[in-house]
Amino acid sequence: DGGITQSPKYLFRKEGQNVTLSCEQNLNHDAMYWYRQDPGQGLRLIYYSQIVNDFQKGDIAEGYSVSREKKESFPLTVTSAQKNPTAFYLCASSIGSGGSSGNTIYFGEGSWLTVV
Amino acid sequence: SQQGEEDPQALSIQEGENATMNCSYKTSINNLQWYRQNSGRGLVHLILIRSNEREKHSGRLRVTLDTSKKSSSLLITASRAADTASYFCAPSYTGRRALTFGSGTRLQVQP
Numbered sequence: 001d002g003g004i005t006q007s008p009k010y011l012f013r014k015e016g017q018n019v020t021l022s023c024e025q026n027l028n029h030d031a032m033y034w035y036r037q038d039p040g041q042g043l044r045l046i047y048y049s050q051i052v053n054d055f056q057k058g059d060i061a062e063g064y065s066v067s068r069e070k071k072e073s074f075p076l077t078v079t080s081a082q083k084n085p086t087a088f089y090l091c092a093s094s095i096g097s098g099g100s101s102g103n104t105i106y107f108g109e110g111s112w113l114t115v116v
Numbered sequence: 117s118q119q120g121e122e123d124p125q126a127l128s129i130q131e132g133e134n135a136t137m138n139c140s141y142k143t144s145i146n147n148l149q150w151y152r153q154n155s156g157r158g159l160v161h162l163i164l165i166r167s168n169e170r171e172k173h174s175g176r177l178r179v180t181l182d183t184s185k186k187s188s189s190l191l192i193t194a195s196r197a198a199d200t201a202s203y204f205c206a207p208s209y210t211g212r213r214a215l216t217f218g219s220g221t222r223l224q225v226q227p
Contacts, residue, residue: 099209
């Protein structure tokens with residue numbers, strides 16, 4: 001089946017640890033995105049990538065890092081510099097730019113990150 | 117902020133009733149999309165309306181767009197318990213390379 005796979009679904013992080021959330025898509029989409037959602041809140045854009053080996057900061061990039069070495073993969077690392085990382089993280093993709101052209105954004109099922 | 121703002125924040129109705137939620141935005145758009153999110157899941161695209169369209173239908177969904185008021189509305193007719201979800205609007209702007217989303221409208225449909 002075509003889609004976006006995020007793993008793990010649930011992740012616990014100790015203080016001071018870096019953790020990496022995986023996102024893989026087999027839709028052959030060029031653009032990929034990471035969003036953060038706090039309980040009962042909207043989505044905030046962390047990073048996005050329009051093409052392999054290129055990515056841009058979103059609205060809340062501090063404390064996060066990404067890489068885009070392959071078209072199908074866009075992992076997100078939550079670093080120890082992110083002081084309040086407990087949230088629901090959503091990965092998404094689109095065939096082209098999702099910002100101005102109206103291309104449909106396809107979302108994964110999300111990953112819950114909790115700091116313990 | 118370039119995200120849309122949904123209103124109301126929460127809406128509770130009985131099964132069979134219609135649900136209307138609104139979206140306002142700040143600058144001229146190319147198009148506007150509506151998405152739905154079931155609790156603890158990813159968002160799912162519902163419908164797109166272009167800036168030169170005033171109304172669009174998809175099944176029980178009806179979307180309107182008023183560019184003079186910079187607003188859109190999503191109407192769900194004959195609602196079902198399965199429509200219980202959060203609904204988000206996402207305006208698209210020239211030069212913007214990624215969509216942003218507001219806080220959404222949380223719809224509860226009582227059986």
